[in-house]
Amino acid sequence: MNLIWIYKAFDELTTRELYAILQLRNEVFVVEQNCVYEDIDNKDLESFHLMAFEDDRLAAYCRVLPPGISYEETSIGRVITSPSYRGKGIGVTLLERAIEKAVIAFAAKCIKIGAQLYLKKFYEGFGFVQTSEVYLEDGIEHIEMLRIQ
Template identity: 70%
Template structure:
């Protein structure tokens, strides 16, 4: 599968890209995970956005958040793959590219995330280490994890 990877600041996003991002996030985080929460939280404007496209369909996405917005460190959030494209390894490439972009964009060597607990082993595979206790966020078990390079 030939994916087109696009990396943009919020102001560079087209209306069609933003619509696709919000649509996919709603499909997975609100509908699939049955979680009512405020997805549009003001952080998108302060972040960079990594997208994987198959033609005009958004396949995968992450939000790369500047230090001081979610955590003192830079952060990767809203990590998502379209249900139609799961199991193809796209999530691995998505996270590899997200880590590379965030380290370069924010000139940092430390990334902190709030990971859904069921994905802990996935993130450990990239070198993230759990920090602190498990907690509930929007009714879903999470844990903070840190990657230091």
């Protein structure tokens, strides 16, 4: 597998990249997880977008949000691996790269995320610790987690 990693501000995205991002987020977060919610939340406009492409297929994606957009701290969100690429370790590489980008771009000492509860152990593997009780967001159990450098 030959992945091309791309990291861009919103205004730098091509229309094809944006389409691929929205298509994958819709496929997984809306259809696969059977969750109707407003994915287009204006946070993309201020975020940086980390993408892994194989040819013209988006294999993995997340957004890195500056402090003050989702939380006081820098944040990582919309972490996603395409169903056809799961089980290949791409999600691990995606999160490693996202953390690195957050630290470099925003001198992040802390990174805060809102994680789906079932992914708690995955995020703990990167140093995130649970900082909230379980809460429902769009009908899915979530927790807030924090990673301190």
